[in-house]
Amino acid sequence: MNQKLIPFNNFYKIFNIISISLIILSVLLLLFKGLNYGVDFKGGTLIELRTIDSNITISDLRKSFNKINLGDVSVKEFGKENDYIVKFEKKHTVEENFIQNLKVELSKQIGNSFDFRRVESVGPKVSSELLKSSILAIGLSLTAMLIYIWIRFEWQFSLGAIAALFHDVIITLGIFSVLNLEINLSIIAAVLTIVGYSMNDTVVIFDRVRENLKKFSDIKIFELTNIAINETLSRTLITSITTLLALLSIFFFGGEILKGFSFAMILGVLIGTYSSIFIANPILVSLGVSQKTIIKEDKN
Amino acid sequence: MLYFSKLKITLVIIFTLLLSYFSLSNFIKSDDFLFQRNLNLGLDLQGGSYLLLEIDNEPVIIQEVQTKFLQIKKFLKDKKINFKNIGILNDKDITFEIYTEDLDKTKKLFDDKDSEINPYYPQYKSHQFEINIEQNIFTLNFSKYGLIQIKGSSQNQAIEIVRRRIDEIGTNEPNILKRGNDRILVELPGLNNPDRIKSLLGKTANLTFRFVSQNETESFGTEKLLFENGTEAIVSKRIILSGDNLTDAKPRMDNQSNETVVTFNLDRVGAKKFAKATSSNVGKKLAIILDGKIISAPSIIEPIIGGTGQITGNFTFQSATDLALLLRSGALPAPLNIIEERTVGPDLGQDSINAGIISLIIGFVLVIFFMLFKYKVFGLIANITLIFNLLLLIGILTLFEATLTLPGIAGIILTVGMAVDANVLIFERIKEEVKNEKNQILAFDSGYTKSRTTILDANVTTLIAAIILFILGSGPIKGFSITLGVGILTTLFSVYFIARLLTSLYVIKNKFKEKLI
Numbered sequence: 001m002n003q004k005l006i007p008f009n010n011f012y013k014i015f016n017i018i019s020i021s022l023i024i025l026s027v028l029l030l031l032f033k034g035l036n037y038g039v040d041f042k043g044g045t046l047i048e049l050r051t052i053d054s055n056i057t058i059s060d061l062r063k064s065f066n067k068i069n070l071g072d073v074s075v076k077e078f079g080k081e082n083d084y085i086v087k088f089e090k091k092h093t094v095e096e097n098f099i100q101n102l103k104v105e106l107s108k109q110i111g112n113s114f115d116f117r118r119v120e121s122v123g124p125k126v127s128s129e130l131l132k133s134s135i136l137a138i139g140l141s142l143t144a145m146l147i148y149i150w151i152r153f154e155w156q157f158s159l160g161a162i163a164a165l166f167h168d169v170i171i172t173l174g175i176f177s178v179l180n181l182e183i184n185l186s187i188i189a190a191v192l193t194i195v196g197y198s199m200n201d202t203v204v205i206f207d208r209v210r211e212n213l214k215k216f217s218d219i220k221i222f223e224l225t226n227i228a229i230n231e232t233l234s235r236t237l238i239t240s241i242t243t244l245l246a247l248l249s250i251f252f253f254g255g256e257i258l259k260g261f262s263f264a265m266i267l268g269v270l271i272g273t274y275s276s277i278f279i280a281n282p283i284l285v286s287l288g289v290s291q292k293t294i295i296k297e298d299k300n
Numbered sequence: 301m302l303y304f305s306k307l308k309i310t311l312v313i314i315f316t317l318l319l320s321y322f323s324l325s326n327f328i329k330s331d332d333f334l335f336q337r338n339l340n341l342g343l344d345l346q347g348g349s350y351l352l353l354e355i356d357n358e359p360v361i362i363q364e365v366q367t368k369f370l371q372i373k374k375f376l377k378d379k380k381i382n383f384k385n386i387g388i389l390n391d392k393d394i395t396f397e398i399y400t401e402d403l404d405k406t407k408k409l410f411d412d413k414d415s416e417i418n419p420y421y422p423q424y425k426s427h428q429f430e431i432n433i434e435q436n437i438f439t440l441n442f443s444k445y446g447l448i449q450i451k452g453s454s455q456n457q458a459i460e461i462v463r464r465r466i467d468e469i470g471t472n473e474p475n476i477l478k479r480g481n482d483r484i485l486v487e488l489p490g491l492n493n494p495d496r497i498k499s500l501l502g503k504t505a506n507l508t509f510r511f512v513s514q515n516e517t518e519s520f521g522t523e524k525l526l527f528e529n530g531t532e533a534i535v536s537k538r539i540i541l542s543g544d545n546l547t548d549a550k551p552r553m554d555n556q557s558n559e560t561v562v563t564f565n566l567d568r569v570g571a572k573k574f575a576k577a578t579s580s581n582v583g584k585k586l587a588i589i590l591d592g593k594i595i596s597a598p599s600i601i602e603p604i605i606g607g608t609g610q611i612t613g614n615f616t617f618q619s620a621t622d623l624a625l626l627l628r629s630g631a632l633p634a635p636l637n638i639i640e641e642r643t644v645g646p647d648l649g650q651d652s653i654n655a656g657i658i659s660l661i662i663g664f665v666l667v668i669f670f671m672l673f674k675y676k677v678f679g680l681i682a683n684i685t686l687i688f689n690l691l692l693l694i695g696i697l698t699l700f701e702a703t704l705t706l707p708g709i710a711g712i713i714l715t716v717g718m719a720v721d722a723n724v725l726i727f728e729r730i731k732e733e734v735k736n737e738k739n740q741i742l743a744f745d746s747g748y749t750k751s752r753t754t755i756l757d758a759n760v761t762t763l764i765a766a767i768i769l770f771i772l773g774s775g776p777i778k779g780f781s782i783t784l785g786v787g788i789l790t791t792l793f794s795v796y797f798i799a800r801l802l803t804s805l806y807v808i809k810n811k812f813k814e815k816l817i
Binding site: 048097099100115116117118119120121122123125126130133134136137140141144145148152185186188189192193195196197199200201203204207208211231232234235238239241242243244245246247248249250252253254255257258261262265 | 344352354493495499637638639640641642643644645647648651652655656658659660662663666667670671674706707709710713714716717718720721724725728732750753754757758759760761762763764765766768769772773774775776777780781784
């Protein structure tokens with residue numbers, strides 16, 4: 001080790017305190033503020049509407065939709081000017097020509113210069129099923145990761161990796177809660193991909209920790225993790241950068257529909273990279289991983 | 301790790317070129333007879349409508365209980381078993397009381413594995429009915445598997461009717477699939493406004509002809525029904541003729557009255573029944589009832605014996621066409637509810653394709669420049685690998701005729717970002733090895749060897765996430781999991797075969813050069 005090492009391990013404590021506070025904050029947010037579920041999980045109807053006449057303002061739309069008896073309607077701008085997202089809880093399965101009638105009602109108020117570009121309507125039964133299967137998917141993927149790492153490494157590593165994953169998932173959701181961003185199916189896909197990505201990052205460092213445990217029998221785990229982080233640091237950074245480049249490209253050029261997805265992924269890559277270094281490794285240290293942990297495994 | 305046999309090189313080249321050809325065939329329009337597969341575009345990209353229908357089986361089950369009730373009554377009589385207090389409770393339980401002397405015999409008749417009245421399904425190890433005997437009272441209700449059977453058969457009937465109705469409208473390549481045992485998924489590519497299909501699928505289309513009763517009030521055997529305009533009529537419960545006897549129905553302009561009507565043809569049985577009923581009831585009013593609403597109730601002027609007739613009822617040409625279509629395609633066994641709908645207009649789909657392609661190109665160019673800047677020659681190798689990786693990925697998706705969705709495109713772009721990881725891991729490892737190993741070839745070789753397990757572990761984790769998403773995700777999300785998962789496989793292939801081959805060629809050629817990487 002002739003190179004100068006960046007002393008990441010000196011910052012374990014401070015970052016752990018920060019992370020734990022962020023996790024507590026996120027849990028509190030999730031418990032008390034909750035998540036802003038989209039129609040996928042809450043049920044209801046979403047309409048993406050484009051106005052062709054640019055004189056129609058968002059408040060015109062709000063007024064018009066409120067006049068039509070739909071219950072609680074939310075109208076938001078969506079990306080480009082003249083594009084709007086209209087959401088309400090009523091779903092149109094009850095009436096046959098609901099959308100057609102809605103168009104007629106709306107054109108009475110603002111004329112014909114609008115177009116429904118997308119309509120999504122989810123009934124209460126389907127939305128609760130989607131929510132269940134999403135929670136199941138996240139739970140299952142975490143369990144599968146736990147088992148995989150357990151098979152490939154020792155339990156201490158498995159625990160460290162899973163702690164890092166929980167950290168990433170909870171804080172990402174916490175940020176979605178505090179920013180009031182919508183949770184829909186694509187966000188769940190993003191969360192699962194984050195789980196995969198963060199795991200990937202952690203595994204690379206852990207592999208090096210294990211290799212170093214075999215190589216240097218006289219160095220303590222506190223130092224060893226730091227050596228491993230430093231040795232893999234340029235890889236960690238380069239991969240994060242290329243992944244972020246791809247994600248930023250989706251975020252800025254991939255259209256409104258993918259915005260939430262790519263934002264969640266960008267958050268996840270940043271948090272996942274951080275947690276691989278500052279969450280997974282300190283856990284190895286505090287669980288007292290040593291050369292013995294590895295030797296025991298080799299004997300088996 | 302750097303050695304390749306001639307055979308291996310040839311195989312890698314053939315495989316890569318073949319898949320690249322598949323992939324490129326999507327973009328070149330030609331009448332290629334060798335390979336005619338194409339990537340399918342998801343509804344979110346080509347525009348179209350996704351409908352999830354749920355069959356409301358409640359009335360079917362009530363109907364089945366009633367049928368079974370009559371069968372049991374007859375069965376007990378045939379077997380000379382005395383019973384009393386037979387009845388149906390809460391529309392679902394059949395109960396009756398048996399005298400003590402027949403108790404064992406009856407039990408056996410219902411419990412036996414070859415019971416005629418309570419069939420046994422060996423594959424489920426269950427009877428059609430669960431039987432509960434308390435003192436001498438039998439209570440029967442459908443077992444879990446008895447219900448599954450009913451639901452399955454009503455789903456089979458319903459999907460057939462749904463298919464006929466959609467085919468009649470003539471949309472492009474509809475996709476109609478079973479989901480679970482009481483749902484039907486309908487995908488209608490290119491359909492911008494599904495309102496007409498929705499209203500056609502929303503009708504059970506149960507047509508009956510029944511006489512209007514002379515009585516002013518409801519009495520036994522009659523019921524009060526409404527016309528479309530809300531006025532009431534008392535109608536006999538006895539069905540003269542039902543939609544089952546119809547062989548054809550068409551909308552037509554009636555020349556005399558200048559009204560749009562629906563004409564229908566009856567089968568032989570229906571024609572006979574209709575002739576008989578109309579002959580003996582001239583002057584009476586015959587109500588034509590669709591799904592519990594009276595369409596019209598014309599008076600019978602003369603006997604209708606030809607097996608054809610017409611329905612009048614303030615139709616527009618559109619509504620007459622729809623009614624004729626519904627009558628031709630037959631009645632649904634139970635009402636259908638639309639429980640999920642997703643419709644994307646074609647221009648939004650095109651916008652999504654454009655945005656997807658632009659962000660793919662930009663993401664790709666950014667990653668390529670970054671890698672060139674960072675690794676020079678090896679960056680070039682990584683980039684060539686990346687291009688082939690993309691071609692392989694699209695080639696495999698094409699080969700399996702996978703459906704590409706907008707999240708699927710996001711999965712491809714993400715693959716571009718993450719695919720270089722394996723090469724980066726290898727290159728970084730080689731850099732470390734070069735420090736201790738003077739022989740370049742050996743250093744490269746051990747760089748590859750030592751990074752292998754790490755790369756495998758790292759990719760398996762993402763693959764696990766993709767597989768779980770594939771199993772539990774629906775629609776567009778499934779598309780994402782497919783591109784992500786296949787992307788990992790093509791990445792591993794391209795890194796270990798294409799990139800390694802290129803690296804090996806370059807290193808062997810320049811083995812005496814200082815500082816290769």
